[in-house]
Amino acid sequence: MKYMLLIYGNEADMLAATKERAGQMMPAYGAYTEAMTKAGVYVGGNRLQPTTSATTVRIADGKTKVLNGPYAETKEQLGGYYMIDVPDLDAAMSWAARCPGASHGTVEVRPIWTM
Numbered sequence: 001m002k003y004m005l006l007i008y009g010n011e012a013d014m015l016a017a018t019k020e021r022a023g024q025m026m027p028a029y030g031a032y033t034e035a036m037t038k039a040g041v042y043v044g045g046n047r048l049q050p051t052t053s054a055t056t057v058r059i060a061d062g063k064t065k066v067l068n069g070p071y072a073e074t075k076e077q078l079g080g081y082y083m084i085d086v087p088d089l090d091a092a093m094s095w096a097a098r099c100p101g102a103s104h105g106t107v108e109v110r111p112i113w114t115m
Contacts, residue, residue: 001085001086001087001088001089001111001112002043002083002084002085002111002114003083003084003085003089003109003110004081004082004108004109004110004112005045005081005082005084005092005099005108005109006078006081006108007078007080007081007101007105007107008076008077008078008079008101008106008107008108009076009101009104009105010075010076010104010105011050011051011076011077011079013104014079015050028100029100032098032099032100033045033082036082036084041085041086041091041095042084043082043083043084043085044082044083045080045081045083046080046081047079047080048079048080048081051069051077052069054069055069056068056069076105079101079105080101082095083112089109089111092109092111093109096109
């Protein structure tokens with residue numbers, strides 16, 4: 001079954017991180033991605049640009065409304081994702097717990113609804 005691991009964190013903290021701290025995170029994510037690949041569960045994933053680059057589109061009263069930037073101000077922002085293919089939710093949660101983002105933010109595990 002396919003799951004999305006949605007990685008949320010405090011974007012302001014990440015953008016303000018020292019080069020040393022940022023330099024520690026990249027190898028951690030590289031090792032995590034490599035472990036998923038070797039285990040055969042990695043389907044895809046990427047880091048997202050900052051929320052300031054986001055565009056939100058809604059239809060209200062039949063009219064398209066476009067908002068530059070994030071839709072809502074929240075403590076944590078979606079910063080990246082992994083898609084994995086594992087046997088069950090327990091396996092997905094196990095991979096989520098190993099994600100470097102879980103140590104400084106939140107990793108939401110959500111099953112893919114295949115259409």
